[in-house]
Amino acid sequence: MTTVDEQHGADASAMRRALELAELGPARGVNPRVGCVVLSPAGEILAEGWHRGAGTAHAEVDALSKLAPGAARGATAVVTLEPCNHTGRTGPCAVALVEAGVARVVYAVADPGDHSSGGADRLRAAGVEVVPGVLADEVEAMLDDWLFAARRHRPRVIVKWAASLDGRAAAADGTSQWITGAGARADVHRRRSAADAIAVGTGTVLADDPSLTARDDRGHLLEAQPVPVVFGHRAVPADAAVRRHPNPPIFPTGDDLAADLEELQRRGIRSLFVEGGPTLASALLAADLVDELLVYVAPALLGGPRLAVGDLGIPTIADARRFRFAAVERLGDDVLLVAHPTTHPGGN
Ligand SMILES: NC(=O)c1ccc[n+]([C@@H]2O[C@H](COP(=O)([O-])OP(=O)(O)OC[C@H]3O[C@@H](n4cnc5c(N)ncnc54)[C@H](OP(=O)(O)O)[C@@H]3O)[C@@H](O)[C@H]2O)c1
Numbered sequence: 001m002t003t004v005d006e007q008h009g010a011d012a013s014a015m016r017r018a019l020e021l022a023e024l025g026p027a028r029g030v031n032p033r034v035g036c037v038v039l040s041p042a043g044e045i046l047a048e049g050w051h052r053g054a055g056t057a058h059a060e061v062d063a064l065s066k067l068a069p070g071a072a073r074g075a076t077a078v079v080t081l082e083p084c085n086h087t088g089r090t091g092p093c094a095v096a097l098v099e100a101g102v103a104r105v106v107y108a109v110a111d112p113g114d115h116s117s118g119g120a121d122r123l124r125a126a127g128v129e130v131v132p133g134v135l136a137d138e139v140e141a142m143l144d145d146w147l148f149a150a151r152r153h154r155p156r157v158i159v160k161w162a163a164s165l166d167g168r169a170a171a172a173d174g175t176s177q178w179i180t181g182a183g184a185r186a187d188v189h190r191r192r193s194a195a196d197a198i199a200v201g202t203g204t205v206l207a208d209d210p211s212l213t214a215r216d217d218r219g220h221l222l223e224a225q226p227v228p229v230v231f232g233h234r235a236v237p238a239d240a241a242v243r244r245h246p247n248p249p250i251f252p253t254g255d256d257l258a259a260d261l262e263e264l265q266r267r268g269i270r271s272l273f274v275e276g277g278p279t280l281a282s283a284l285l286a287a288d289l290v291d292e293l294l295v296y297v298a299p300a301l302l303g304g305p306r307l308a309v310g311d312l313g314i315p316t317i318a319d320a321r322r323f324r325f326a327a328v329e330r331l332g333d334d335v336l337l338v339a340h341p342t343t344h345p346g347g348n
Contacts, residue, residue: 002043008134010043011106014078015135018108019142021050021059022080028196028224030268032081032146034059038067038102039076046075054268058084060093064100073101080139082107082132083123086116094119098126106131108139112150145196145270148291154261155196155272159281160188160294161308168302169278174207182217183332184296188275189214191294193222195273197264201254201280202232210275211241212249221246226273229264231257231280254280257287282310285321293323293339296331 002010014037021035031051036059038047049063057065060083064072077083083093083105097105105128111117120130140147148156162179163169170176178185192198193214204210212228213221227247230236231254242249250267252260264272274281274290284290295308314320323339330336 010039011076011078011131011134014039014045014076015080015106015108015139017045017048018059018078018080019135019138021048022139022142025051026053028268028270030054030266032143032150034079034081036060036063036077036079038063038072039078041074041076041103046071058093061091061096064096067100070101072097074103075101076104076106077102078106078134080108081143082109082111082117083119084111084113084116085118085122086113088115092119092122094122094126097123098128102128104129104131106134108132108134108136109143109147112147149265149270154258154265154289155269156291157261157272157274157284157289158191158195158292158294159274159284159290160191160296161276161278161281162188162296162298163308164298164300164302166301166303167308168304168306169276169308170306171302172304172306174306177208179300179302180296180298180334181332184298184334184336186217187329187331187336188294188296189216189222192226192273192275193224195226195271196269197229197250197272198226199229199231199272199274199280200276202230202234202236203279204275204277205230205232205236205240205242206234207277209241212245212275227269229272231260254283257284257289261289278306278308278310281308282312285309286312288341288343290341291344292326293337295337295339297335297337299333 018035018037022033025033031054034051036049040046047063047066049059051059085092085094105123123130198212225246228242228245228249230251322342326340327338
């Protein structure tokens with residue numbers, strides 16, 4: 001007889017393996033990374049599977065496909081995400097598990113999808129024992145941006161700017177390259193590379209002609225490149241550097257930022273790194289669509305009207321938009337301030 005503690009331990013250890021399998025899947029794209037381990041009633045691993053991206057088998061189906069018919073009867077399936085209840089490019093995993101005769105399903109995190117959730121209920125209705133929440137924190141951490149985007153129907157929006165001590169983003173003639181030093185710029189490139197997409201407004205494209213690539217300190221492209229997104233109506237010149245980006249650019253109008261962000265999420269973009277300029281950053285802030293601010297402050301003064309952020313429609317100090325500092329870092333001569341809005345402090 002297995003004790004309750006032994007059962008918990010076996011579930012957690014299989015979930016740890018399922019997490020490793022999930023991490024073999026692609027970190028970007030519309031679908032989450034998911035891993036699955038099928039255990040015999042005696043607790044031995046019968047099969048393993050993971051999801052390789054949209055249009056391919058889900059982790060549960062991948063694992064079951066490695067077993068002979070009937071071999072999963074009475075088995076336990078340990079999956080990082082609640083089995084789906086959705087017929088998309090593949091059938092519902094909840095049904096595949098029931099049809100295979102699986103007796104117990106252990107999962108970490110509930111599926112937040114509008115069309116895919118409900119798998120646990122479907123399993124229970126078919127008499128399968130369901131154990132949710134095993135290693136939920138670890139799986140939440142792995143699926144951080146995907147869960148954020150799936151739950152909010154938009155990517156996590158990170159707004160970055162570089163400013164002088166007096167909060168200016170450019171000099172009187174519009175030049176802003178470079179306010180901060182090499183350390184701050186390298187940090188920006190690392191963060192660009194970690195994001196799914198990078199955004200600016202047409203104003204920045206027309207003023208600075210940025211390439212919107214993530215590069216190392218010798219100017220070579222980093223392996224992971226964000227998708228460039230240029231918000232606005234004005235035409236981006238045919239010879240603009242962004243048009244030579246390794247990923248084809250996306251050009252939303254910016255008329256309805258919430259709808260544009262939703263569309264980016266539908267395209268599989270989970271995190272959007274917004275590099276300006278002040279007009280786009282202000283519009284996102286005014287619409288309360290910013291989840292993280294990265295402010296690189298240089299020990300310099302520029303004076304003048306070119307503020308890092310424009311009007312946010314705040315009439316009086318009581319209406320100030322409040323943030324909490326999540327981190328403060330020294331980068332060479334500059335300082336990086338990371339701040340999260342108090343209304344939604346960065347969590348999922
Ligand atoms: N210090 C820094 O970190 C930093 C970073 C970037 C840029 N800059 C500087 O900023 C300056 C450019 O400033 P900018 O404010 O013109 O650039 P911007 O914010 O990149 O572009 C502004 C344009 O974005 C479009 N847009 C799209 N959606 C919008 C919305 N919902 N609300 C308002 N506008 C929207 C509009 O263009 P359409 O008319 O085409 O619709 C608007 O004119 C340059 O001097 C650049 O060097 C500084």
